[in-house]
Structures are given as C-alpha cells and as structure tokens.
Amino acid sequence: MTSASDLASLAALLADETRAAICLALLDGRAWSAGELAAHAGVAPSTATEHLHRLIGGGLLVERRQGRHRYVQLAGPSVAHLIEDLSARTEPRPSPARGLRAVTANAALRRGRTCYDHLAGRLGVAVTDAMTRAELLDQTNGFALTKAGLAWLTDTLGVSPEELRPGKRPLARGCLDWTERRQHLAGLAGAKLCETFLGNGWVARIGAGRAVRLTSNGKAALRQLLDLPEDE
Known part of the structure; x- marks a missing residue:
C-alpha cells in the first residue's frame, strides 16, 4: 500500500516548473536528449541533467542508450496518463501575448x-x-x-x-x-x-x-x- 510519504515524494517530483516542463515535452512519446530538454526548458544542460536524474530515480522517466548517446523518455503509458490527467485538472490561466x-x-x-x-x-x-x-x-x-x-x-x-x-x-x-x-x-x-x-x-x-x-x-x-x- 502506498504511504503518505511515497505519495508526497511523487508529487514533489512534479512540483518544480523545470521538471514539469520536461515531462510535458516528453508527452510526444519521443526520446529526447538532455541537451534538447535543457533548451526546451530554458535551463543550463547541467541543471537539466540534475532534474533528469531525479525524474529517472522517481520512476517517471527511463533512460535509453544508443551508442554513445543517451536519451530519456516517459517510463510508460501510465506516466503519460498521469501527466495528462493532472494537466486537465489545472485551472487554465490567461496567457500573455507571446507572439x-x-x-x-x-x-x-x-x-x-x-x-x-x-x-x-x-x-x-x-x-x-x-x-x-x-x-x-x-x-x-x-x-x-x-x-x-x-x-x-x-x-x-x-x-x-x-x-x-x-x-x-x-x-x-x-x-x-x-x-x-x-x-x-x-x-x-x-x-x-x-x-x-x-x-x-x-x-x-x-x-x-x-x-x-x-x-x-x-x-x-x-x-x-x-x-x-x-x-x-
């Protein structure tokens, strides 16, 4: 049975805007490199790598290796469902004009x-x-x-x-x-x-x-x- 601390730990993984941005980007089902995710989230590669380690350790992401290259993906359909479901439960906020x-x-x-x-x-x-x-x-x-x-x-x-x-x-x-x-x-x-x-x-x-x-x-x-x- 899931404990309160386990649930709190899972929630904490998504309680950061950079990690949330990474998970939303990965909803496309593709494997992304750390550099690509860093550029997408607007953070330094070292910062993105630190967040990725936490998401992988928490079971939300998995790492894929191809030769010398390393990529990450959502850990599976159930994680995608969790991210999409949480997104649907947030109140939409008016967004400023961004071009x-x-x-x-x-x-x-x-x-x-x-x-x-x-x-x-x-x-x-x-x-x-x-x-x-x-x-x-x-x-x-x-x-x-x-x-x-x-x-x-x-x-x-x-x-x-x-x-x-x-x-x-x-x-x-x-x-x-x-x-x-x-x-x-x-x-x-x-x-x-x-x-x-x-x-x-x-x-x-x-x-x-x-x-x-x-x-x-x-x-x-x-x-x-x-x-x-x-x-x-």
Missing part, C-alpha cells in the same frame, strides 16, 4: 495532438465521440470496445488481433483531455488507432512537436468510416 508563432503553435495543439501514443485535442475527442455514436465504443460504464469496434479495428483498419490483447495495459481507457476537458480514447486501441492514422497518411505531424492535423485524405476516410463532421 504569433507561440499563439499559432498553441492553437494547433488544441486542434489535434498526440498524448504519448494516442490522439488528443479536439481531433482525439471528435474521433472518440464518432466511435461512440457508431457503437464501436461503449462509454456507459467507463470505456470499452464493443464487438463491432474490435471487428472494425481488425477487419476494416487491419490491426492485428494479437496487438489488441490486453495485458498490463487495458484495451480501451478514457484519458481526460487537458484542453477539451473531456475524455478521449487511450489504451491499446487508442495507440493502434493513432499508429494506423499516421501510417495511412490520414493524420500528419506538424513540425517536430506533438501537434497533428487531419489531412484531406484523412477527412475523406474518416467521413466515410466514422461520419466525422467536415469541420473536425
């Missing part, structure tokens, strides 16, 4: 982004709602794929049934969206959906960050498959 580029980037994230390995933002919520309307997803008591939803993923989208066998990670799970304040689909099904959409060219990444957009081919495909509204 056109920053405003445009923020708007793109709200329209569509990846949350670790699944779709989030208005796009993620819209796809989740469309799957629910089509009775592919049941949100009556939590999140569950219906038989029709499982067949849709395997027969229509071509996802291997073996890849949808739940283990430590659930097949379908709701993830509270920090911008929409509503649930989007996560879990194995959410991950495979995002992977398929990206692989088919229905969704494309915008730059090197988390933001994604629905392509013209994606709009046509999802209109046919899910009756997704034209303006999504």
Whole structure:
C-alpha cells in the first residue's frame, strides 16, 4: 500500500516548473536528449541533467542508450496518463501575448495532438465521440470496445488481433483531455488507432512537436468510416 510519504515524494517530483516542463515535452512519446530538454526548458544542460536524474530515480522517466548517446523518455503509458490527467485538472490561466508563432503553435495543439501514443485535442475527442455514436465504443460504464469496434479495428483498419490483447495495459481507457476537458480514447486501441492514422497518411505531424492535423485524405476516410463532421 502506498504511504503518505511515497505519495508526497511523487508529487514533489512534479512540483518544480523545470521538471514539469520536461515531462510535458516528453508527452510526444519521443526520446529526447538532455541537451534538447535543457533548451526546451530554458535551463543550463547541467541543471537539466540534475532534474533528469531525479525524474529517472522517481520512476517517471527511463533512460535509453544508443551508442554513445543517451536519451530519456516517459517510463510508460501510465506516466503519460498521469501527466495528462493532472494537466486537465489545472485551472487554465490567461496567457500573455507571446507572439504569433507561440499563439499559432498553441492553437494547433488544441486542434489535434498526440498524448504519448494516442490522439488528443479536439481531433482525439471528435474521433472518440464518432466511435461512440457508431457503437464501436461503449462509454456507459467507463470505456470499452464493443464487438463491432474490435471487428472494425481488425477487419476494416487491419490491426492485428494479437496487438489488441490486453495485458498490463487495458484495451480501451478514457484519458481526460487537458484542453477539451473531456475524455478521449487511450489504451491499446487508442495507440493502434493513432499508429494506423499516421501510417495511412490520414493524420500528419506538424513540425517536430506533438501537434497533428487531419489531412484531406484523412477527412475523406474518416467521413466515410466514422461520419466525422467536415469541420473536425
């Protein structure tokens, strides 16, 4: 059973703006170097390294080595869920004008982004709602794929049934969206959906960050498959 001190220690890891910025950046699911994270957080490389050691020691991040290079990632989907869920529970504050580029980037994230390995933002919520309307997803008591939803993923989208066998990670799970304040689909099904959409060219990444957009081919495909509204 988790003790109060264990919970306090975990909370303390995120009670620092630099460490919080690092964790938010890693929600894109990629592996980042210490130097990249230092530049992103606006701190010295030595400072970033110190924070990374704490996050790794606390179990929120893991280190990956490739030759002489070292990278860090979130420790897994459950950590991504924790970060996204905490973000959704914060009260949004008016942000000062930071220039056109920053405003445009923020708007793109709200329209569509990846949350670790699944779709989030208005796009993620819209796809989740469309799957629910089509009775592919049941949100009556939590999140569950219906038989029709499982067949849709395997027969229509071509996802291997073996890849949808739940283990430590659930097949379908709701993830509270920090911008929409509503649930989007996560879990194995959410991950495979995002992977398929990206692989088919229905969704494309915008730059090197988390933001994604629905392509013209994606709009046509999802209109046919899910009756997704034209303006999504």
